[in-house]
Amino acid sequence: MKVAKLSTFYPFRGGIAQYNAALFRELEKKVDSAKAFNFSRQYPNILFPGKTQYVTEDDIPDKIDAEPILDTVNPFSYFSAARKINRYQPDLLITKFWMPFFGPSLGTVARRTKCKTIAILDNVIPHERRPGDMAFIKYFVNSFDGFISMSKKVEGDLFSVKPHAKNKFHLHPLYDHFPPRMDKREAQEKLGIPEGKKVLLYFGFIRDYKGLDLLIQSMKHLSDEYVLLIAGEPYGSYDKYEALIKTEAVANKVKQYVRYIDDNEVPLFYSAADVCMLTYKSATQSGVVSISYHYDLPVMVTDVGGLKETVAPYGSGSVVKNPNVDEIVQGVKDFFNQDYQSYLDGIALVKQKSSWDSLATTILDLYKEL
Numbered sequence: 001m002k003v004a005k006l007s008t009f010y011p012f013r014g015g016i017a018q019y020n021a022a023l024f025r026e027l028e029k030k031v032d033s034a035k036a037f038n039f040s041r042q043y044p045n046i047l048f049p050g051k052t053q054y055v056t057e058d059d060i061p062d063k064i065d066a067e068p069i070l071d072t073v074n075p076f077s078y079f080s081a082a083r084k085i086n087r088y089q090p091d092l093l094i095t096k097f098w099m100p101f102f103g104p105s106l107g108t109v110a111r112r113t114k115c116k117t118i119a120i121l122d123n124v125i126p127h128e129r130r131p132g133d134m135a136f137i138k139y140f141v142n143s144f145d146g147f148i149s150m151s152k153k154v155e156g157d158l159f160s161v162k163p164h165a166k167n168k169f170h171l172h173p174l175y176d177h178f179p180p181r182m183d184k185r186e187a188q189e190k191l192g193i194p195e196g197k198k199v200l201l202y203f204g205f206i207r208d209y210k211g212l213d214l215l216i217q218s219m220k221h222l223s224d225e226y227v228l229l230i231a232g233e234p235y236g237s238y239d240k241y242e243a244l245i246k247t248e249a250v251a252n253k254v255k256q257y258v259r260y261i262d263d264n265e266v267p268l269f270y271s272a273a274d275v276c277m278l279t280y281k282s283a284t285q286s287g288v289v290s291i292s293y294h295y296d297l298p299v300m301v302t303d304v305g306g307l308k309e310t311v312a313p314y315g316s317g318s319v320v321k322n323p324n325v326d327e328i329v330q331g332v333k334d335f336f337n338q339d340y341q342s343y344l345d346g347i348a349l350v351k352q353k354s355s356w357d358s359l360a361t362t363i364l365d366l367y368k369e370l
Contacts, residue, residue, distance in 0.1 A: 082112035103136030151306025316346030
């Protein structure tokens with residue numbers, strides 16, 4: 001069996017590229033031949049809100065040898081990309097979908113390839129809707145033979161667009177390429193966190209729907225024994241969060257590292273924390289949860305999208321029903337009143353249930369059904 005995978009690979013950076021690399025390595029073990037195809041241009045720079053789309057010297061990329069064939073904003077490349085994939089003669093083409101922007105390019109390639117096609121869905125309906133999104137989404141999902149949904153919320157969104165879609169659900173596997181966990185106290189000292197503090201971590205890209213504003217406001221109602229550790233790159237302006245920290249007078253309880261966190265630095269932040277906070281206002285699923293479990297760090301999530309299903313069945317953290325300040329504050333207090341070992345036992349259970357090997361097997365099983 002021959003498998004082609006078209007998505008984001010090295011030299012692009014970030015969770016999507018890391019996900020693709022980990023899955024590709026597992027597919028290589030299970031099929032006769034696997035070939036990676038990359039974007040020649042992922043986003044135009046004008047549309048990318050971060051500092052760079054590419055790995056830096058402090059990242060730890062898996063340098064998959066992926067052929068760059070698809071420019072997302074050049075329609076001529078959609079057809080040439082399909083031709084290059086067809087020359088490889090795969091039995092299956094796999095790609096990944098996380099925002100409507102990719103609908104035209106990936107959808108057109110899928111329609112012109114001479115093999116079965118499967119899309120892995122991080123999202124279907126976006127968190128932040130824009131004009132034209134639904135047209136791109138419908139075009140994309142109607143271009144593929146089968147789907148792997150990373151959460152039940154995503155699965156439901158898929159069926160709302162394509163009711164009879166061939167779909168399998170799979171938990172997001174745990175990222176395992178990061179450096180090992182550090183000594184907790186050593187990590188806290190490096191970050192200037194006094195001993196004995198209860199550390200709440202906000203990690204990852206800072207976007208409106210992720211509820212960092214709610215978390216900052218919550219710090220006003222928590223005692224000085226709590227510290228909020230913010231580590232991530234803003235998508236857009238960070239000014240409103242800085243203003244909120246001043247308005248709420250919580251600067252003494254907030255540590256800010258507002259920039260892209262390179263792979264080598266990830267264990268520093270996770271090792272210093274007691275819990276990773278996902279006070280999202282909307283969601284499907286999150287790779288941040290996967291990183292947290294890799295570092296045996298419990299999570300607190302709001303009951304939006306598919307976040308609850310990654311926590312509640314396992315006891316690997318706690319769930320706040322609604323994304324509002326009062327409930328977050330009470331949720332934080334309740335979290336620290338529970339037996340911390342029970343959270344760690346729950347994380348161990350999650351690790352048994354999700355793996356890259358299992359995901360690769362699920363994809364190949366779906367292919368057999370198509």
